[in-house]
Amino acid sequence: MSYTLPHRNRRLRASSPNRGLQRETRLHPDQLIYPMFLCTGQQEQQKIDSLPGQYRWSIDLLPEICAENFKKGVRSINLFGNSSEKTPTGEGALDPDGLVPSAIRQLKQLLPDLNIQTDLALDPYTDHGHDGILMNGHVDNDATVEILQRMALIHAQAGVDWVAPSDMMDGRVGAIRHFLDINGHTKVCILAYTAKYASCFYGPFRGALDTAALSGGLSDKKTYQMDPANRREALREARYDIQEAADAIMVKPASHYLDVVMALKQNFDLPVAAYQVSGEFAMMHAAAEKGWIDLEKAMEESLLCIARAGADMILTYFAPQMAERLQNGPLS
Numbered sequence: 001m002s003y004t005l006p007h008r009n010r011r012l013r014a015s016s017p018n019r020g021l022q023r024e025t026r027l028h029p030d031q032l033i034y035p036m037f038l039c040t041g042q043q044e045q046q047k048i049d050s051l052p053g054q055y056r057w058s059i060d061l062l063p064e065i066c067a068e069n070f071k072k073g074v075r076s077i078n079l080f081g082n083s084s085e086k087t088p089t090g091e092g093a094l095d096p097d098g099l100v101p102s103a104i105r106q107l108k109q110l111l112p113d114l115n116i117q118t119d120l121a122l123d124p125y126t127d128h129g130h131d132g133i134l135m136n137g138h139v140d141n142d143a144t145v146e147i148l149q150r151m152a153l154i155h156a157q158a159g160v161d162w163v164a165p166s167d168m169m170d171g172r173v174g175a176i177r178h179f180l181d182i183n184g185h186t187k188v189c190i191l192a193y194t195a196k197y198a199s200c201f202y203g204p205f206r207g208a209l210d211t212a213a214l215s216g217g218l219s220d221k222k223t224y225q226m227d228p229a230n231r232r233e234a235l236r237e238a239r240y241d242i243q244e245a246a247d248a249i250m251v252k253p254a255s256h257y258l259d260v261v262m263a264l265k266q267n268f269d270l271p272v273a274a275y276q277v278s279g280e281f282a283m284m285h286a287a288a289e290k291g292w293i294d295l296e297k298a299m300e301e302s303l304l305c306i307a308r309a310g311a312d313m314i315l316t317y318f319a320p321q322m323a324e325r326l327q328n329g330p331l332s
Helices: 007-014 016-021 062-072 099-110 141-158 174-180 200-209 232-243 255-268 276-288 295-311 321-326
Strands: 033-038 045-047 053-060 077-078 115-120 133-135 137-138 162-165 187-194 249-250 271-274 313-316
Touching: 007 016, 033 062, 033 099, 033 321, 053 062, 062 099, 062 200, 062 249, 062 321, 077 099, 099 115, 099 141, 115 141, 133 174, 133 295, 137 141, 141 162, 141 174, 162 174, 174 187, 174 232, 187 232, 187 255, 200 276, 232 249, 249 313, 255 271, 255 295, 276 295, 295 321
Parallel strands: 033 053, 033 077, 033 313, 077 115, 115 162, 162 187, 187 249, 249 271, 271 313
Antiparallel strands: 045 053, 133 137
């Protein structure tokens, strides 16, 4: 080469210390939220076939596994309930002695520093599998919101730190905030599923919750979950959720919607969460089992990219594994 290059960017990539000095995105266990599933019984650890390495836990086993993960740095969990007695209106969601409220009380008694979030939606409790109340072949928005308010209050009374409405009903964030406040639970935060898309990547999760097959005249959730083709709509949803006093806004799924994560981060000053959903998790495991990818490297890269796009919080089934990996030092 007969001339001197004015810029040699590779100098900054020449060694691990150099790369570390200029690393723009860093992961920390504090960013990770571990979704966990509950089941009835005692000493129950039920394997979830669709989610490798994940289980449904009976309440008596929950503190031990949460304490173990807490030592790794996973200080936040998101609890999902279940009910074997599913009904058209999902009354199981309003049982103050149900799985979720009982688990909150147990965990807060034994692990008071654990940050507990709970899912607010009716699909684990309805016999038609939808996230709300069906009336005349459609999901009734306002009737559903009323039940979600009561569900949120039951969780708050049990001691929850965050409620996370995942139903995508209009106005539910404001209605829940108002209902919590007038009942004296002003400290409970709301993690709004702001941009929850009607995605095919939720399949393994539905198996984990044992949700009923969709029925009642609606064969999908496209009338309330978002169209995967839309990004501007996510900005509109975020504006409404923020006006209604959401404490954080979320995109779900994560990896295939990084542009949406970035758009929310760039346009709003609230914390942004992203949910690395069951299908994303299961695909990496399936590819690793075939020998096509390195699972640990795929885990690291996928979570790093979600954070790079702007996610402050990441819900992921990799949370314990990733936190343990981070204890061994920064990613290289």
